[in-house]
Amino acid sequence: MTEKPRVVKPRVESGTSRGFDEAAVSARLTESVTGVDGVTGLAPGLRGMIANAAAQVMRRTGSEPLRVEVWRTGEDLGVRIDAHLDDSRPVTEIVDELFAVIAVDLQAAVDGPIGEIDIDVHIVSRSR
């Protein structure tokens, strides 16, 4: 299987900036995403993977709470979800609902104009 390289834009803004509170938006999205039928939980995303790797390298304990990752680059927004699903619905049906929920939440949570929204949904497992 082949994947086309994605265009990756550097993260130039984080935290609270221009009406965008990253932690608050992330918390809101986490609640919405885990409330979608068929989503059984979140898996470690990039931050979680890095926290685990850093703990391994530095021989320390460390972990990141499981959450939907969200960041802003200029007017564009990036969202990453690493999710566990059950088999109650087809995967694509759940993914479409995730996209819809995220779009609504972002429109409500962000002040000012929103550029492109890059949503990266990763289905880690699907339990029976």
Next chain:
Amino acid sequence: MSDESVNATDAHLRGIIDEYMEAFEPDPAESIGLRERILQIVREDAVLAPATKLTTERGNPFRISTAEVRGIIREAVDAVPGIRARSVNLTPAGEPEGSAVEVALTVMMSVGTAFVSAAEDVRRSVAGALIAQVGIPALRIDVTLEDVFVDEEAGDD
């Protein structure tokens, strides 16, 4: 996540690592090459769990653990009497790419099974499972018979 997608997200990963390290304030002695080692571990973990990039009918892209999709296909193959799955390979296909898949299977067949009709059953079973469980159609399902086995359970009946 495939190795390719990890390459594509290196810049993003490095950004998060930098952010993470600021919070950690490691000892100077520890920090030599620390970022590169963390990146390497994350990349290695990602390679161990490859993902397939698919797209919903509405055009929403997503990645799904390749092992999960293979498991769905394998179960559909094994549901056909006299047939057992061996290798399962899937390739994103369709327009846009990932809106469908192409599947290549190798199977074992029990002695006395008519392969041509069994292969059709396999195709129907796999196509049905992919639509019902993943929501993605199969454009092509190639079935290659690799081996024959004696079905002792069937012989006992």
